[in-house]
Amino acid sequence: MTRRRKGGATLPYWLLSPAVVVTLFIVFVPMAEAVFLSLHDYLIWKPTSFAFVGLKNFITALGDEVFWISAWHTLIWIGLTVPAQMLLGLVTALLLNRTFPWRGLARALVIIPWALPSVITALMWRWIYDANNGVLNDILVRIGVLQSAFPWLADPDSALLSIVLTLTWQGFPFFAVMILAGLQAIPSSHYEAADIDGATTWQQFRHVTLPGIAGVLVTAGLLRLIWVANSIDVIFVMTGGGPGYATYTLPLYAFIEARTSLNFGYGSALAVMFTIILGAFIVFYLRRAGRSLEA
Amino acid sequence: MSRRTPLLRRIVTTDLPVALIVCFAIGPYLWMVLTSLTPDKRLAAIGVALAPVDWVIENYERLFSRTTFIENLGNSLIVASGTVVVGLALSITAAYAFSRFRFRGRRFLMLQFLVINMFPIVLLILPLFVMMRRLGLLDTHAALIIANATIAIPFSVWMLTSYMNGIPTELDEAAMTDGCSRTGALWRIVLPLCWPGMVATGIYIFITAWNEYLYALTLGGRKVRTMTVALQTLIGEYQIEWGLLTAGGVVGALPVTILFLVVQRRLVSGLTAGAVKG
Numbered sequence: 082m083t084r085r086r087k088g089g090a091t092l093p094y095w096l097l098s099p100a101v102v103v104t105l106f107i108v109f110v111p112m113a114e115a116v117f118l119s120l121h122d123y124l125i126w127k128p129t130s131f132a133f134v135g136l137k138n139f140i141t142a143l144g145d146e147v148f149w150i151s152a153w154h155t156l157i158w159i160g161l162t163v164p165a166q167m168l169l170g171l172v173t174a175l176l177l178n179r180t181f182p183w184r185g186l187a188r189a190l191v192i193i194p195w196a197l198p199s200v201i202t203a204l205m206w207r208w209i210y211d212a213n214n215g216v217l218n219d220i221l222v223r224i225g226v227l228q229s230a231f232p233w234l235a236d237p238d239s240a241l242l243s244i245v246l247t248l249t250w251q252g253f254p255f256f257a258v259m260i261l262a263g264l265q266a267i268p269s270s271h272y273e274a275a276d277i278d279g280a281t282t283w284q285q286f287r288h289v290t291l292p293g294i295a296g297v298l299v300t301a302g303l304l305r306l307i308w309v310a311n312s313i314d315v316i317f318v319m320t321g322g323g324p325g326y327a328t329y330t331l332p333l334y335a336f337i338e339a340r341t342s343l344n345f346g347y348g349s350a351l352a353v354m355f356t357i358i359l360g361a362f363i364v365f366y367l368r369r370a371g372r373s374l375e376a
Numbered sequence: 377m378s379r380r381t382p383l384l385r386r387i388v389t390t391d392l393p394v395a396l397i398v399c400f401a402i403g404p405y406l407w408m409v410l411t412s413l414t415p416d417k418r419l420a421a422i423g424v425a426l427a428p429v430d431w432v433i434e435n436y437e438r439l440f441s442r443t444t445f446i447e448n449l450g451n452s453l454i455v456a457s458g459t460v461v462v463g464l465a466l467s468i469t470a471a472y473a474f475s476r477f478r479f480r481g482r483r484f485l486m487l488q489f490l491v492i493n494m495f496p497i498v499l500l501i502l503p504l505f506v507m508m509r510r511l512g513l514l515d516t517h518a519a520l521i522i523a524n525a526t527i528a529i530p531f532s533v534w535m536l537t538s539y540m541n542g543i544p545t546e547l548d549e550a551a552m553t554d555g556c557s558r559t560g561a562l563w564r565i566v567l568p569l570c571w572p573g574m575v576a577t578g579i580y581i582f583i584t585a586w587n588e589y590l591y592a593l594t595l596g597g598r599k600v601r602t603m604t605v606a607l608q609t610l611i612g613e614y615q616i617e618w619g620l621l622t623a624g625g626v627v628g629a630l631p632v633t634i635l636f637l638v639v640q641r642r643l644v645s646g647l648t649a650g651a652v653k654g
Contacts, residue, residue, distance in 0.1 A: 092558060093477035097485060100470035100529055108492050108526050111503035118503065125506075173397050179390045187394050189637055191401045196636035198587035200604040201625040204611075205408045208618055214423060216407060254401065258640075311496045314589045318608060332498040339502050340594070352499040359496065 119353045123346035125339075138350030148351070150326050151334040152358075154241060155310065158330050161242075162309050165249040167302060170256020175290075177257065178264045188261075195254040203318035206247040210234050234320050237327040244319055244328060248309060256301055263297030264290070299370040306366065310359055331355040405629075412436070412622040419619055435623035445624060448606035451517070452586055452628075455602060458521035459585040460578045463528030464536075468574075471536030472562050476545065486537075489530040500526060501594055508595055515597030523591040528581045535580070539573030540566060579639045583632045603628045 119139070122132045142148045177188055194202070209217050212232035221227040233243045267289065275285045313333040320328045322337055329337075332355050339348030410424050413431040425431060439445050473479075474486055504523055505514075513519040547569070548561040556564060567574075589604040596605060607624050610617070 090479075093473040093479045093482075096469040096473035096477075100466045100489075100533055101485065103466055103525070104489070104492060104529055107504075107522055108495070108500065111500050111507060112495065114503035114506065115499050118506070169397075172393075176390060176394050176397065181386060181390050181394070183391075187398055189640065190398050192636065192640055193405060193633060194401055196583065196633050197405070197629050198589070198604055198632065200587075200589045200607055201408075201629050202404075204607065204621055204625055205404050208411065208622065209404060209407065211618075214419065214618070216424070219423070250400070250404070307494045311498070313498065318589075332496055335498045336501065336590070339505075345502050345506070349499075349502050352496065352502065356496055356499050363494075 115349045116353055118345055119350035121346045123344075123349075125343045125345050134346070138347050139354065141347065142350060142354060147326055147329065147334060148331075151329040151331045154328065155330040155332075155355075157241065158245065159306060159310050161245045162248045162252070163302065163306050165245065166252040166305060166309075167256050167298065169249060169253040170301075171260055171298075173253065173257035174260035174264055177261055191257060192254045194251050195258075197251075199251070199312070199314040200318055202247065202251050203315045206243075206250075207234065207319050210243055235324055237324050240320055240324060240327045244316055247319065248312065248315055251315065252305060252309065255305065259297050259301040260294055263294035267293035303363065303366060303370070307359070307363065310362075331358070408622045408625050411618055412626050414619060416617065416619045435619040436627070439620055439623045439627070443606070443610065443620075443624075444601070445603070445606060445627070448601050448603045449627070451596075451600050452603040454517050455520045455524065455588075455592070455600075456582045456585040458517060459524040459528050460581045462521055462525045463532045463581045464574060464578055466525075466529055467532040467536055468567070469562070470533050471540055472566060474533070474537040475540035476548065489533045492530040493527070493534075497590055501590060504591070505594055514595060515599050517600055519595040520588075520592055520600065520602070523595055524585040524588055527584060527588075531584075532577050532581060535577040536570065536573065539570045539577075542573075543569045576639050579635050583635055586632050 120133060120135060122130060122134050122137075124130060173191060177184060177191070181187075197205075209215055210233040212218065212230050212235065215230070215233075217233065218227065218230040222230065231239070233239050271289045271293070272285060275289050280288065310330075311332060313330065313336055316322065316328050316330065316333055317336070322329045322333055331351065335348050335351035335355060338344050338351060342348075407424070410426065411419065412435050413433070414423075414425040415430075415432050415434055418425060418430065470489075474482065500523075504526075508514045508519045508522075513522075543566055547565050548558075551561045551565045552558065587604065588602075589608075592602040592605045593608075596602060601609075603624075607621065607628060610621050610624055
C-alpha cells in the first residue's frame, strides 16, 4: 500500500489542514465567542459596560414574553412550511416522473424559485401581496372571493401565513428535485411485479413508491427543516417581524435584538438558545424518522 | 379514437397539472418582469401593463442612471468570485484526503464539515461582526468573503469529496507506479478528471454568495454594498417605487438564474448521490 510509505501517515492531515484551520477560525472560534458573549451584558455602543453576568440573559429570556411568542411562531413556521414544501414537492416529482413531451423544459422551469436571491423573492411577494396594487387582491376581488383589497402582510392574523406561502414557493423545488432523483432510483421491476400482483395505483404508491423514497424524504426533510428554521432573510425583508410581533421567529428576534437594540449579549443568548432547541429538535426528528424507516 | 383517448387522458392527468405547477413556480417571476416594464405612472393608475405595446424600459434607464446599482453589482461580483476562489482552493486538498485516505478522525472531521452547514447563521453573525470590527475589516470585501466562506468551504468539501469518490482509485495508483507522488497524482490525474464537478461546485458557491443578504447587510456598509442590500435600500420611506425595484430584481436575478439552469443537472446529481444511496 502506497500510503504506508514514509510520511504517508501524516499526509492526509497536511492535506486537510488548510480547510480545518480556516473553519476553526471563522466558524468554531466565533461560535465559542457567541457563547461567551451570551454570558455577558454587552451593548455594542457601550464598550466599557462589558460585564460577566452568568446565565442572567438566559433567565431574562425565559421570562420574556416576546421570546415565547417567537418560539411559538418558530414552531408554526416549521410545522406548516416544511410539510407544505414536502407535499407540493412530492406531487411535482410524481408528475415530472411521468413521460410527456415538454418534461425537460418543465423540470428546468420548476427549479427557478430555488435559484432566486431571497431578497428578490421577498420583494416580489411583497408586491404580489401589496394592499393597494397587488395582483393577489386584484384576482381575488375580481373572482368575487373578496369584497375589497386585504392587507395580507399588515394584518397580524394573515402575515405569518402569507410568508409561509412564500417560503413554500421558494422551497418546494428542492424537494421536487430530491424526490425525483429518489423515484428514478426505484427499479421498474418493482412496479412490474406489483402490476402482476394486480396492485391498484394507490397500492403501488403505498407499497412501492413510498418505501422507495422514504430515505430521500427523511434526508431532504431534515435539510429543509434546518434551512427553514434558520431562514430569516425572507421574513426580515417582507415584514421585518411585524406587524407588532406577528412574524417574529426566534432567530429573527435574536437578529433584530442585536441589530436594532445593539444588545449583543442578549441577542447572542437568544441565538444560543435557538441553536440548542434546534439541535434537540434534530435529534428528536432523527430518532422518530429512524424508527419509522425501520417499521 | 383509441389513440386519442390516452392522449386526452395524459393531457388531463399530466400536462395540465404540470402546467399549473409551472405557472405557480414562474408566475411571480414573470409578474416581476411585467411590472418592471410598466411605466410608473401607469402602474399607480391602471396597473401592470400586460400588452407588449405598453412596455417601456424607463425603469431600467432610471435604475442605471440614478442609482448606484452598477457599483452594487460590481461589489456582489467581487464578493461572489472571491468566495468561489477561497472555497474551492481550501477544499480541494481536503476533499482529496477524505476521498483517498482512511485515517484516524476521518469520520469525525467529515461530520464536522457536515454539521457546520447546519449552524444557524444568526449564531455566527454577531461574533463575526465583533471579530471584523476588532480586525478593522468592517465594510470591506474581505469581510464578506470570509463570512460567505463559512458556508462555502464545508459545502465545497462535501461536493468535491463526492465527485472525487466517483474517480477510480486505480488511476492514482497507476500514476504513482509510473513515478508520480501522491500530490502529483492529485494535480495531474484527479483534478483534471473532476473538473466538471469543480465547475458545478464553484457555480453553486457563486450563486449562494451572490444571493446572500444577512452577512452583506451586517458586515457591509456604505463602501461595500452588494446588490441584495442595495435592492432593499431602494424601498423608500413612505412609498415603494415598484417599477424601479422590480427592474433591480430582474437584473439582480438574471445571472444566477442563467447559471442555475446551466448547472442544475450536474448539481442535482452531486447533491442527491449521497441522499439516495444513504
